[in-house]
Amino acid sequence: MVRRELGYLVLQAGRLVQSAVDDVADEFEMPSLDLLALYVLGQHEGMTGRALARMLHVQQSSITPLADRLESAGLIERERDETDRRRVWLCPTPAGHELAGRAATAVQAVNSGAFAPLSPGAAAALAALLGEIVEPWITGIVTSGGKATLTSDGKVTRDGPG
Structure with missing residues (x-):
C-alpha cells in the first residue's frame, strides 16, 4: 500500500519525472544532469553556478565540470x-x-503516460498547487544567486547576493 503522506508522494512523483528525464537523456546521448541543467538554465535565461547547484540539488563544485561540458558542446x-x-x-x-x-517535449511525452490518470483539470490544479509551493523557493534562489531556503512556515529566506 502506498503511503498517502504528501511529502512522500511529491518526492516519488519527482522521481517519476526524473526517470523520464533519464530516459530522454539516454536518447540524446548526454548525462541526465547535463540535460536537466540545460533545461533549468533555459527556463531562467541563465543563472549563476551557485543558483544552478541549488536548483539541481548538487554540490557547487560539480557545476564547473558540468558547465565545461555544456560550453564545449556549444550549449x-x-x-x-x-x-x-x-x-x-x-x-x-x-x-x-x-x-x-x-x-522538454520528449520528457513531456514520456510523462504524459505517468500522469494519464489525471483529468486535464486535475493536472492543471496539481500544477497550480505545486507552483504555489515551489515558485517562491525558485524565485528566492534565482534572485539571491543561490542562497535561499524555504522555511517550515512556507516563507523564503535569502542571504543576499551570491
Whole structure:
C-alpha cells in the first residue's frame, strides 16, 4: 500500500519525472544532469553556478565540470556579471535553447503516460498547487544567486547576493 503522506508522494512523483528525464537523456546521448541543467538554465535565461547547484540539488563544485561540458558542446556561454566580476552567469546559447526545447517535449511525452490518470483539470490544479509551493523557493534562489531556503512556515529566506 502506498503511503498517502504528501511529502512522500511529491518526492516519488519527482522521481517519476526524473526517470523520464533519464530516459530522454539516454536518447540524446548526454548525462541526465547535463540535460536537466540545460533545461533549468533555459527556463531562467541563465543563472549563476551557485543558483544552478541549488536548483539541481548538487554540490557547487560539480557545476564547473558540468558547465565545461555544456560550453564545449556549444550549449551554454559563461558571462561575467557586469556589477560583480566575481560572479559568472551560465547562459544557454541558441543551440542550447533548441536542444532543451526538444528534450522538454520528449520528457513531456514520456510523462504524459505517468500522469494519464489525471483529468486535464486535475493536472492543471496539481500544477497550480505545486507552483504555489515551489515558485517562491525558485524565485528566492534565482534572485539571491543561490542562497535561499524555504522555511517550515512556507516563507523564503535569502542571504543576499551570491
